[in-house]
Amino acid sequence: MPEIILANVTKRFGKFTAVENLNLVIPSGGFVTLLGPSGCGKTTTLRMIAGLESPTEGEIFIGGKPVYSSSKGIDISPNKRDVGFLFQNYALWPHMTVEQNISFGLENLKWDKQRIKAKVEELLVMLKLESLGKRYPSELSGGQQQRVAIARTLATGPSVLFMDEPLSNLDAKLRTEMRSELKRLHAETDSTFVYVTHDQLEAMTLSTKTCLMKEGVVQQYAPPLEIYNRPVNLFAADFVGSPTMNFIEAPGRGGNSGGITLQAGGRDLAFTPVTGDIAIRDNQSLTLGIRPEYISIGERGSIAAKIYATLPSGMETIVKIQFGELILTSVVFGAIDFRPNTEIRFDFTGDSCILFDRESGLNLGLGRVAVP
Numbered sequence: 512m513p514e515i516i517l518a519n520v521t522k523r524f525g526k527f528t529a530v531e532n533l534n535l536v537i538p539s540g541g542f543v544t545l546l547g548p549s550g551c552g553k554t555t556t557l558r559m560i561a562g563l564e565s566p567t568e569g570e571i572f573i574g575g576k577p578v579y580s581s582s583k584g585i586d587i588s589p590n591k592r593d594v595g596f597l598f599q600n601y602a603l604w605p606h607m608t609v610e611q612n613i614s615f616g617l618e619n620l621k622w623d624k625q626r627i628k629a630k631v632e633e634l635l636v637m638l639k640l641e642s643l644g645k646r647y648p649s650e651l652s653g654g655q656q657q658r659v660a661i662a663r664t665l666a667t668g669p670s671v672l673f674m675d676e677p678l679s680n681l682d683a684k685l686r687t688e689m690r691s692e693l694k695r696l697h698a699e700t701d702s703t704f705v706y707v708t709h710d711q712l713e714a715m716t717l718s719t720k721t722c723l724m725k726e727g728v729v730q731q732y733a734p735p736l737e738i739y740n741r742p743v744n745l746f747a748a749d750f751v752g753s754p755t756m757n758f759i760e761a762p763g764r765g766g767n768s769g770g771i772t773l774q775a776g777g778r779d780l781a782f783t784p785v786t787g788d789i790a791i792r793d794n795q796s797l798t799l800g801i802r803p804e805y806i807s808i809g810e811r812g813s814i815a816a817k818i819y820a821t822l823p824s825g826m827e828t829i830v831k832i833q834f835g836e837l838i839l840t841s842v843v844f845g846a847i848d849f850r851p852n853t854e855i856r857f858d859f860t861g862d863s864c865i866l867f868d869r870e871s872g873l874n875l876g877l878g879r880v881a882v883p
Contacts, residue, residue, distance in 0.1 A: 513539060513573050513574030513575070513593075513670050513671060513703060514536065514537065514538055514539045514572075514573075514574065514575070514703075515535075515536070515537035515560060515571070515572070515573050515671065515703065515705070516535070516536050516537075516570075516571070516572040517533050517534060517535040517536075517556075517559075517560070517569065517570075517571050518534060518569055518570045518571075518572070519532055519533075519534060519568065519569040519570070520532070520533040520534075520535075520556075520559060520566045520568070520569030520570070520571065521533070521566060521567050521568040521569055522552070522555050522556075522559060522564065522566050522567050522727075523567045528727055529552045529555045529727050530552040530555050530556055530559070530566075530727045531552075531727045531728050532569075532728075533552075533556060533569070533727075533729060534729075535556075535722060535729065535732065537703060537705060537720075538703075538719075538720075539703060540701050540702070540703055541703055541704070541719045541720060542694075542697050542704040542706065542717055542718050542719045542720075543703075543704070543705050543706070543718060543719065543720050543721070543722060544706045544707075544708060544713070544714040544717060544718040544720075544721045544722065544735075545557060545705065545706070545707045545708075545722050545724065546708060546709070546711060546714040546721050546722065546723050546724070546750075546751075547709065547723060547724035547725055547730075547750070548709060548725070548750070549709060550726075551724040551725050551726060551727065552724050552726070552727040552728075553707045553708075553709075553722075553724050554675055554676075554707050556724075557673050557675055557705060557707050559571065559579070560573075560594075560671075560673065560705065561589055561592065561594050561596055561673050562578065562579075562586075562587060562588055562589035562592050562594075563589055563596070565579065565586055566579060566581065567581070568581045569581060570582070570583075573592055573593070573594075573671065574593075574670070578592050592671075593669055593670050593671065594669050594670070594671040594672070594673060595664035595665065595667065595669035595671070595672045595673065596664065596672075596673045596674075596675075597660055597661060597664050597672065597673065597674040597675070597677050598660075598675060598677075599675055599676050599677060599679060599680065600680070601648075601656050601657060601659070601660040602660070603648040603656060603659060603660060603663075604648075605647065605648050605649060606647075607647070607648075608644065608645050608646060608647055609635075609640060609643050609644050609645070609646055609647075609648075609651070609659050610631050610635075610644040610645065612648070612659055612663050613630075613631050613634055613635075613659065613662045613663045613666050614627050614630075614631050614666070615663070616663065616666055616667050617630060617631075617666055617667065620667065630666060631644075631666070634662040634665060634666060635662070637662070637665075637696070637699065638658040638659075638661060638662045638692070638696075639658070640655070640658055640659065640662065643655060643659075652685075653680060653681045653682070653685055654681060654685040654688060654689055657677065657678070657681065657685075657689055658689075658692065660677075661692075661693075661696065665696075665700065665702075669702070670702060670703065671702065671703045671704075671705065672700075672702050672703070672704050672705070673705050673706075673707075674693075674704065674705070674706045674707065675707045676707055676708055676709070677689075677706075678690070678708075678710075678713065679708075679710075686713075690713060690716055690717060693706075693717060694716070694717055697717075706718070711750060711751045711752070711753065712753060714735055714751070715735045715736075715739065715751070718734070718735050719734065720732065720733060720734055720735075721733065721734070721735045721738055721751075723738060723746075723747055723750065723751070725746055730743065730744060730746055730747050731743045731744075731747045735751070738751050739751050739752055740863060741874070741877075742800075742865070742874060743873070743874055744867070744871075744872040744873050744874060745758070745798060745800075745867050745869075745872040746872060748800050748865065748867070748874075752802065754803050754829050754840050754842065755840075756800045756801065756802050756803075757800065757801040757802070757803065757806070757839050757840055758798050758799070758800055759773070759775045759776070759780070759798065759799040759800075759801070759837060760775070760796070760797070760798050760869060761773035761774050761775035761780070761797060761798075761799065762774060762794040762795065762796060762797065763782075763791050763794070763795050763797040763866075764791075764793045764794065765791070770782070770783050771783075771784070771789060771791060771797075771866065771878075772883075773797060773799055775799070775835075775837060776834065776835040776836035776837035777835045777836050778834070778835040778837075778882065779882070779883055780799065780880055780881070780882060781880070781881045781882070781883050782799060782864070782866055782878050782879070782880055783878050783879045783880075783881070784866070784876045784877070784878040785862045785876075785877050785878050785879065786876040786877045786878070787876065789866060789875050789876045789878075791875075795868070796868075796869040796870060797866055797867065797868065797869055797875075798866075798867040798868075798869045799864065799865070799866055799867075799880065800864065800865040800866075800867060801839070801859065801864045801865075801880060802863070802864075803829070803840045803841050803842040804841075804842055805859060805860050805861045805863065805864060805880075806832070806839055806840070806841035806857055806858075806859060806860075807841070807857060807858050807859075807860045808830060808832070808841055808843055808855055808856070808857045809856065809857070809858070810856060811856070812855070812856030812857040812858045813856070813858055813882070814834065814856060814857050814858060814859075814882050815854065815855075815856055816832045816833060816834040816839075816854075816855055816856070816857055817832065817833045817852050817853065817854055817855070818830065818831070818832060818833075818849040818850065818851055818852060818853040818854075818855060819831040819832055819833045819838055819851065820851060821847070821848050821849045823846045823847065823848050824846075825846055826844070826845070826846075827842055827843065827844055827845070828842070828843050828845065828846060828847045828848070829841075829842055830842070830843055830847075830849065832855065832857060834857075841857065859879070859880040859881060859882075861879070862877060862878060862879045863877055864877065864878055864879065864880045865877055865878075866878060
């Protein structure tokens with residue numbers, strides 16, 4: 512399977528820059544997700560790799576061969592890039608059966624009938640559509656239509672499969688099921704998948720690597736759990752994770768001896784770095800980031816607080832606690848419901864809390880948090 516390389520790729524629409532100086536290597540056989548809010552440039556990036564959009568500057572290589580180069584005047588058409596594209600609306604032919612939809616591209620390639628029949632049967636089995644071959648798209652559920660669209664895209668054997676928010680039209684249950692199908696399909700086909708989404712849960716569960724973008728610029732490109740545990744900046748920390756990270760803005764002092772004190776919500780918080788000393792200026796504007804799972808509620812907790820609100824969902828409960836003037840989010844396992852204003856005790860746990868410089872947004876280091 513081919514490696515995809517984007518070198519100094521920029522795309523402008525008039526005066527608007529959709530993608531700026533993008534450098535990206537998508538490894539052979541990888542499942543790479545382009546993640547970010549609407550308008551961040553992820554779909555434009557996908558379309559440029561597929562050949563549906565021409566960059567303004569830069570170079571794109573698929574399998575070591577240039578498919579676009581602004582300096583050399585190369586711009587290979589999409590049908591010669593050996594890629595498949597799965598659209599958001601599935602784009603199935605309504606007057607064709609499932610089998611006919613899957614075989615359509617193969618007929619255009621002049622495959623013989625026996626070869627087409629064998630390929631269609633193989634894909635029907637792979638995508639669990641064996642009993643639906645004679646049905647029309649209108650007779651299928653959303654998830655079934657999605658699987659037909661995937662089968663049709665895979666029929667010609669593309670070495671790269673592009674998907675632009677393919678699950679956004681499905682309900683929550685079907686989205687979960689189709690994530691499992693896509694992950695299984697990636698393992699079975701060993702193709703290179705490039706997937707666009709604004710849903711960080713999809714990126715977390717599907718990707719081998721995630722490219723997080725903002726306003727046309729890559730913020731972080733790493734395995735999803737690395738982005739979750741080691742976000743490079745405040746944007747990455749805030750965008751990835753549900754419930755979202757707790758952010759406590761506070762001036763800080765100290766740092767020379769390793770410990771940093773932050774004054775927040777009328778209380779002092781002590782931050783002890785575990786990734787080396789962090790030198791800061793007195794009263795430097797900082798943001799402390801704490802994931803909800805690092806706020807542990809229990810009878811033996813050393814810190815007193817009150818319940819602000821609880822959101823039980825069955826398997827877990829999101830708990831909002833009031834600590835001084837701060838409202839913090841915690842997560843507890845199981846369906847536990849607290850009455851508002853109930854007094855509880857908690858601790859900050861682990862050594863993966865993150866200190867950010869508020870002005871630049873950059874991650875300064877990891878550490879432990881305590882209340883002196």
